[in-house]
Amino acid sequence: MIKFENVSVKYPGAAEPAIKDLNLSFERGEFVCVLGRSGAGKSTFIRCINGLQPVSEGTVKWNEKSLSDMTHKENLEIRRKTGMIFQQFNLIPRMSVVQNILTGLFGYKKSYQNLLGLFSSSERMTAIEAIQQVELTVEPTRRVENLSGGQKQRVAIARALIQNPKVFLGDEPVASLDPGTAERIFSLLKETHSKRNLVSIINVHDVGLAKKFATRIIALREGKLIFDGLPEQFNEEMYAAIYNQ
Amino acid sequence: MVWFKKGQFFVFLTLIVLVGFSLRMTEFDLSKFQDFENMGDFLAKWFPMNTESLPYLFQESLLTIAIAFLGSLFGLLFALPLSFFAARNTSGHRFIFTITRFFLSFLRSVPEFVFGLILLTTLGLGPFPAVIAIVLHNIGVLGKLISELIEAADKGPMEAMSAVGAQRWIGNLFAILPQIWPNVLSQFFYRFEVAIRTSLILGLIGGGGIGQQLFIHFKTFQYQLVSVDVLLIMLMVIIIDYMGGKIREKVI
Structure with missing residues (x-):
């Protein structure tokens, strides 16, 4: 349903791209958690999905049609089909x-x-x-x-x-909430996701929440994809690869 | 800001030079207050107040309020949409931003008194040119102030409106206006208060209202009426300030 093909985003004046050469695809029913340190490119990645952030290279496709080839009207259509929380x-x-x-x-x-x-x-x-x-x-x-x-x-x-919405995006939706509230919000998101058979892609810092609720975890470091797999495949070694200096 | 740094010495020195220069230019001389008695004698002539003309002067005060109110309200109505074009984050294009800012600067740079003099040639004497003069200047002032409020507004709600697929202008309006509204009201009431004082000046060129009466009473040495005019002006400003505070309190 959503495809990233060689997607890179470089902000004006930045030495390095915020995300580099991402190739990913997402299908209905997937509840994806995106992990990574602050500044790893998670927010940029999420914003590329509904076109809030234009890409510098590559394409983001919705049902095989590139966002950059869409008319303004079609872009608005994509956004109204995408529920986003911040x-x-x-x-x-x-x-x-x-x-x-x-x-x-x-x-x-x-x-x-x-x-x-x-x-x-x-x-x-x-x-x-x-x-x-x-x-x-x-x-x-x-x-x-x-x-x-x-x-x-x-x-x-x-x-x-x-x-x-057909797609649910979350840009660290529980980062400013206490752990109990964060878990309840995640339960709610998962429940809604299941009822409506959505694609949900959520940035999160809490690995525990990701492992508990996600059907797929992806991890970014310095804009590069360093993990894409099932929650049970996400181990200590991977944790260190994402968060250690 | 608080701690004195070596670099601030130059700023301090410049300030002293500027103050010294301005004192000389303005013939600033506190020793001139030794003739303070003259002022006392002059003010003594203001009393007792002549309240016989109070109903008429009250009516003229209402006219002043009407001039100031329309001047500020119409100013705000025109300034509000213009301020979105004059803000960097909502103008949409640098050219539109520059042109609108320039237009607002132009309106702001022309005093109401000058607008009034120009408009007299077409509109004649009376309160109408005074209203238009205040509207024009207020568009410039309020447009700039509101555009700065727009630029300082939280970007989060704007991003949320983009994310739901709202049209850009609707998104901007809904995301920004509720954020800045209490401050817009503050600015409006402040400009309303200023407009009261401005309409007094416009009274000098036949704009009508209590300002014109004040001018006439001064020129004809009717100081016991001057005191009534001044009292009414003070009351108007205090009431508007109080009302503005109350309305803003309710809105917040």
């Missing part, structure tokens, strides 16, 4: 829980409808259902800045769910 949640402050979730539909609606907040009652119902799915027990009208980190991430997941 380390800092990236919610819109001073807006309520339900309003934030409804912004997940922005890709599907006309600009004037988004501007005027013209959402149908069924769309509002879907937003409320998404709140229930992520087991969020706060008032939908509550402002997001008044929520805890775990609650904010649940809102972000609900925003991604309402997109009815």
Whole structure:
């Protein structure tokens, strides 16, 4: 479904590429965890998937069509099919829980409808259902800045769910949460992934979480792929190869 | 910032030279305050206040508020969309950014008084040219201030809006406006307060309102009315400042 062919990304002014010559493919049903030290290129890799980060060399293909060959409209189509969650949640402050979730539909609606907040009652119902799915027990009208980190991430997941995504991307979604909350969020992600038969690709620092939830682990070091395999194949030696200086 | 460093000596020296130069240029001389009594005598003429014209002056004060309110509100309405073109992160193209910034700088560099004088030739005397003069200058000021708020906004929500496939302008609007809104309101109320004072100046060139009355009362030596004008002006500024604070408190 998603293919990386010789993908490299070099930021302007950087001496070395952030990711180098990546060749990977992902199919429906895979729950992939991406491991690597800070600066290994994990975020760049994740952002290349939905075109938030343009590639310098190579191609990222969706169903055999390169992102760079797609029209602007097709690119937006790819993005609305991709639910993405972030380390800092990236919610819109001073807006309520339900309003934030409804912004997940922005890709599907006309600009004037988004501007005027013209959402149908069924769309509002879907937003409320998404709140229930992520087991969020706060008032939908509550402002997001008044929520805890775990609650904010649940809102972000609900925003991604309402997109009815085919692909779920997570850029270190649990890095700023305590271990208990992190595990609950991962359980939720895995459950949603299984129910909807998605491709999920999640950056994570916690090897334990990756081994517990992933169906496949890939690891990057200095932008290069150094591991791609099953969680049970990921051993101490591999751990040292990723994280040791 | 706090600790004195050797390198700051030059800055300090430059500052002293500039202060000395400015003191000479402005004939700054505190010994001139020895004629302080004159001021006391002059102010004594302001009292007792002549409250007979209070209803009329109150009406003129409302006109001043209306001039300032429209001048600030219309200024904000035009400045808000322009500020997105004048911010590096939302302009979309360097050319658009440069042109918009230049346009805002131009509007800002022309004082309301000058705009007022120019507009008088077409619009004649009265409050209307005063409103337009304040609108034009406020577009320049608010446009720049808001564009700087936009540039300093958190990029996270913008990235999230890109990721959901929102149109760029809708994404920018929703990701940025809620973040900067309390500060936009602050700027608006500050500009509203400034516009009250500006409309007083515009009264000198026939802009109407309490400013024009103040000018007339001064020129005709009616100091007991001048004191009423000044009191009304002070009240207007204090009330607007208080209202602005309350509204901002509610919005935050």
